[in-house]
Amino acid sequence: MSQGGVGVDLDKSLGYLLKEASSALRSAMEEVLRPLGMNVTRYACLELLAQRPGLSNSDLARGAFVTRQSMNVLLQALEREGYVTRPAEAPVGKVLPTRLTPLGRQSLEKATVAVRSVEVRMLAGMTDADQSAAFRLLRSMIHSLRDNNDPA
């Protein structure tokens, strides 16, 4: 390769490995969520609402790592199907707080159990120290990736 062989060696790339790990996790999650009629983004949305009722479309988009548009489409479907509820008019500004319905909460319960089993599997073979290290390292990557985007 040109430039003195200075390519990105995918076998030694931490970015590539991160992508691989994320893809493996997503596949495993989709596998247990599919029978529940749910995908990863739907699950994330419902879980976020269970832990912090009243989040807005924008909040949920950020929390689930998708755009406001994608989340809007999902929320409209969830609302239509009775899993969440939003006020017809914004109580403050333009923010529409979203809340789980009893149906939404019930649906989430099964999904949470399924997702938890995947996470337990993922952590098998890792000590507590490993898990702490993984947390620290992933946070470091996130921080570095976002921090440098600041043009200031």
Place this chain on the structure above:
Amino acid sequence: MSQGGVGVDLDKSLGYLLKEASSALRSAMEEVLRPLGMNVTRYACLELLAQRPGLSNSDLARGAFVTRQSMNVLLQALEREGYVTRPAEAPVGKVLPTRLTPLGRQSLEKATVAVRSVEVRMLAGMTDADQSAAFRLLRSMIHSLRDNNDPA
């Protein structure tokens, strides 16, 4: 929450953090690749071919973590646009080996530099020991997520 509050606490979930890190990396990569008329999957495809010429559609799909169908669509576009070439007939069985064209290689050079800068940024703040640990931990997660899918 029911079950004695046994939900998946997203703030303490390694799976959620993995998703966040992957999303941050993807955003950062898309940002530098977009001006080059490329996205992450295209880049991965070209990079895989640079390092291992002759990969098939199925090989590339596995290497870029997408389905054979998605990769087929991408390969057809890359072929039409002159970045890769595939034989009209399979030399062996049904496998069509794909190779980069000079245009493809040239396009990849710029992308590689851009992606490398993102990876360098991501690793800022990490020691060599940190990077080794990150590798080991991510491999462990991948292994655990895939190993247990074996119904045997």
Place this chain on the structure above:
DNA sequence: CAGCTTATGTCAGAATCCTGACATGAGTCA
């Protein structure tokens, strides 16, 4: 009080990806 900036919700269209299915070639086994 007017102008500006930021944030939010939503729209339309396009891009990307997945699922299910089908046809075909190679390898294995009885």
Place this chain on the structure above:
DNA sequence: TGACTCATGTCAGGATTCTGACATAAGCTG
């Protein structure tokens, strides 16, 4: 030698996501 399994390439349709844009509300500043 035929049947079976596995792998591959491709098709069609649908699902999911993104980009760019627009309208509106709140907060800040001069």
